[in-house]
Amino acid sequence: MSGKVILHYFNGRGKMESIRWLLTVAEVEFEEHYLTNRDQYLKLLNEGSLMFQQVPLVEIDGLKLVQTKAILHYIAEKYNLHGKDIKEHVMIDMYAEGLMDHMEMFMVLPFVTDTKPKLDNIRSKAEERYLPVFEKALTGPVYLVGGKLSLADVLLVECTLMLEEKFPDILKEFPNIKSFQGRMTQIPAISRFLQPGSKRKPLPDEGYVKTVKEVFNITGPFP
Numbered sequence: 001m002s003g004k005v006i007l008h009y010f011n012g013r014g015k016m017e018s019i020r021w022l023l024t025v026a027e028v029e030f031e032e033h034y035l036t037n038r039d040q041y042l043k044l045l046n047e048g049s050l051m052f053q054q055v056p057l058v059e060i061d062g063l064k065l066v067q068t069k070a071i072l073h074y075i076a077e078k079y080n081l082h083g084k085d086i087k088e089h090v091m092i093d094m095y096a097e098g099l100m101d102h103m104e105m106f107m108v109l110p111f112v113t114d115t116k117p118k119l120d121n122i123r124s125k126a127e128e129r130y131l132p133v134f135e136k137a138l139t140g141p142v143y144l145v146g147g148k149l150s151l152a153d154v155l156l157v158e159c160t161l162m163l164e165e166k167f168p169d170i171l172k173e174f175p176n177i178k179s180f181q182g183r184m185t186q187i188p189a190i191s192r193f194l195q196p197g198s199k200r201k202p203l204p205d206e207g208y209v210k211t212v213k214e215v216f217n218i219t220g221p222f223p
Helices: 014-025 038-046 068-078 086-107 116-137 151-166 175-184 188-193 206-215
Strands: 005-009 030-034 057-060 063-066
Touching (some): 005 014, 014 086, 014 151, 014 188, 038 206, 057 068, 063 068, 068 151, 086 116, 086 151, 116 151, 116 175
Parallel strands (some): 005 030
Antiparallel strands (some): 005 057, 057 063
């Protein structure tokens, strides 16, 4: 079992989706163990597999990794997607953490009744805070850091596709990002990941919400 990469999470995007993206770009095969009921979650807890009582959990190289950023950094380091030196590492991490901050805003949408204020905030933050940074960074370079594919590039293409699902015209004022997205989606591993039947997860539905609430024993409004 130590030779396999195993993901423990829900059958949905959430915080595991960026990990799926990165493993896909690294061309690493993985299998998924979906949480469908509370007993499975409690079993992981009782085994001591969840350091902070949270998922995602990734089993890789004999390790049980938790915390999304730590998992992404490990995979990026292992598969040469984290730059060549400490200065490139920190640039990649700054870009990546900004993108993760923005994508986390999407994760609450399935759990709220009135999504319009949340969506308005997501769009305004994208147009005013996040996208201008990447539009400037991609004026000339093919990739964000060091002229080479990295974790930051993978998260940017994921984020732009998420934005376009909600706001199809959002990249019209950001031509460098749109061109970058086009290049990235032509990478064979990403192209396959975007096809029907891949391990990419669809937008969350009511079944996903119900499962998350059951597993975490949430009976009232989502916090």
